[in-house]
Amino acid sequence: MTSNSYTQPQHQDTYSGNGGSVTIQPSSVSGEICAPASKSSMQRACAASLVRKGESIIHNPGISNDDKAALRVIQALGATVNQQDGALKITSKGINPVSNKVNCGESGLGIRMFAPLVAMSRQPMTIVGEGSLLTRPMDFFDEVLPQLGVQIASNNGKLPIQLQGPLQPKDITIDGSLSSQFLTGLLMAYAAADAQHATINVIDLKSKPYVDLTLKVMKDFHLNVPENNNYESFEFKAQTEANTSTVNYTVEGDWSGGAFLLVAGAIAGNIIVKGLDINSTQADKAILGALVECGCKLSIQADQIEIGPAPLKAFQFDATDCPDLFPPLVALASYCNGKTVIEGVHRLTHKESNRALTLQDEFGKMGVQIDLQDNIMVVQGGNGVKGATVHSRHDHRIAMACAVAALKATGGTTIEEAGAVSKSYPNFYEHIQSIGAVCSVVG
Numbered sequence: 001m002t003s004n005s006y007t008q009p010q011h012q013d014t015y016s017g018n019g020g021s022v023t024i025q026p027s028s029v030s031g032e033i034c035a036p037a038s039k040s041s042m043q044r045a046c047a048a049s050l051v052r053k054g055e056s057i058i059h060n061p062g063i064s065n066d067d068k069a070a071l072r073v074i075q076a077l078g079a080t081v082n083q084q085d086g087a088l089k090i091t092s093k094g095i096n097p098v099s100n101k102v103n104c105g106e107s108g109l110g111i112r113m114f115a116p117l118v119a120m121s122r123q124p125m126t127i128v129g130e131g132s133l134l135t136r137p138m139d140f141f142d143e144v145l146p147q148l149g150v151q152i153a154s155n156n157g158k159l160p161i162q163l164q165g166p167l168q169p170k171d172i173t174i175d176g177s178l179s180s181q182f183l184t185g186l187l188m189a190y191a192a193a194d195a196q197h198a199t200i201n202v203i204d205l206k207s208k209p210y211v212d213l214t215l216k217v218m219k220d221f222h223l224n225v226p227e228n229n230n231y232e233s234f235e236f237k238a239q240t241e242a243n244t245s246t247v248n249y250t251v252e253g254d255w256s257g258g259a260f261l262l263v264a265g266a267i268a269g270n271i272i273v274k275g276l277d278i279n280s281t282q283a284d285k286a287i288l289g290a291l292v293e294c295g296c297k298l299s300i301q302a303d304q305i306e307i308g309p310a311p312l313k314a315f316q317f318d319a320t321d322c323p324d325l326f327p328p329l330v331a332l333a334s335y336c337n338g339k340t341v342i343e344g345v346h347r348l349t350h351k352e353s354n355r356a357l358t359l360q361d362e363f364g365k366m367g368v369q370i371d372l373q374d375n376i377m378v379v380q381g382g383n384g385v386k387g388a389t390v391h392s393r394h395d396h397r398i399a400m401a402c403a404v405a406a407l408k409a410t411g412g413t414t415i416e417e418a419g420a421v422s423k424s425y426p427n428f429y430e431h432i433q434s435i436g437a438v439c440s441v442v443g
């Protein structure tokens with residue numbers, strides 16, 4: 001067994017490092033591909049490893065920018081990270097900052113999950129971020145953290161945030177309608193603070209399956225897991241006995257990134273996608289419902305999904321609780337005859353871009369009409385997709401949606417700022433190339 005101190009992996013791909021442009025030619029796909037590691041699973045595993053006192057081994061660790069940011073954050077908060085035979089060994093004595101500044105990169109989950117953990121410290125701390133994270137709303141913290149004894153100063157509800165704890169759990173009521181990520185952070189922090197007899201009441205929680213994933217990871221790391229009362233309240237009861245044995249956690253395959261691979265199969269050739277757990281609590285497993293409804297060839301087995309094209313028909317889908325599926329669903333709907341109706345547009349406003357508008361603009365360039373009617377998106381599919389120059393808008397899921405839609409377009413498609421994919425899926429272009437997509441770096 002080898003163990004060395006952790007250094008951030010330098011991703012050696014041809015495409016994603018430069019942020020530049022990638023061109024995709026019309027292509028057919030075939031063969032087998034394994035979904036990447038889920039950043040939702042990996043980031044939670046990092047947080048849970050920090051919170052629990054002891055040793056945790058994370059297998060199948062992710063390498064996305066959001067994952068790297070999570071590893072940086074837990075190291076700043078006192079955890080040590082070592083590489084061990086392809087896994088990561090994380091040792092923690094609990095939250096004990098070694099720096100007064102924490103950088104969450106561009107990760108929405110990162111800031112919203114780690115801010116309450118940062119607030120566990122008595123030390124004055126500053127939280128910063130990058131790119132689109134600088135414009136995403138964080139005013140939740142201004143409102144909620146003072147109720148838990150934390151002093152906070154933000155930049156009018158945006159980053160940077162300065163805070164000083166320690167956070168003290170108590171009964172509280174929060175609004176869950178903007179994002180589930182704030183609740184994920186509070187759940188982790190209440191567990192870190194050994195909360196007993198404290199309840200988090202939540203009004204109008206959205207993205208509920210992400211909270212299931214949080215509770216699952218908390219359980220896997222032997223943290224104190226609250227009782228979930230129908231997603232309306234989360235009740236911490238008496239602490240269970242601390243479990244000090246080493247935790248072994250395997251990061252789940254990513255249904256969010258995997259959704260793009262599955263859509264590639266549905267429109268551009270027979271492929272087998274491996275590494276997706278059919279029993280996962282991940283929200284984006286719901287892509288399967290849309291794939292069944294549109295009529296593609298689909299065979300779901302315990303260890304792999306076989307998927308391929310067939311005459312595709314429009315479908316109806318509610319993405320309120322799985323908003324990250326909008327981009328792959330739009331790519332799919334572009335090739336489905338008729339009007340596909342997707343509900344949940346309001347959930348898209350505060351992602352890496354305003355995704356309803358960026359999907360409308362960038363797919364518009366490819367000749368696909370998207371209409372927005374309040375909370376409903378209507379995609380007019382089956383009229384052909386034309387190759388065009390599109391822009392990721394610095395949003396990983398827009399880049400991947402355009403790339404997949406490009407596979408059966410007429411003519412090549414160039415994606416500007418294509419390297420945005422590194423936020424969640426750094427080797428996305430290599431992966432689609434390995435199953436036959438004709439991709440090249442431009443310039």
Ligand SMILES: O=C(O)C1=C[C@@H](OP(=O)(O)O)[C@@H](O)[C@H](O)C1
Nearest residue numbers: 040109178179180181207210324
């Ligand atoms: O907890 C998570 O891992 C995430 C929750 C979702 O956010 P919201 O709860 O804001 O919808 C999702 O969009 C995001 O990509 C990841």
Ligand SMILES: C=C(OP(=O)(O)O)C(=O)O
Nearest residue numbers: 106107108109324351352
């Ligand atoms: C919105 C996303 O992530 P986050 O909110 O964690 O930045 C995403 O991955 O699409």
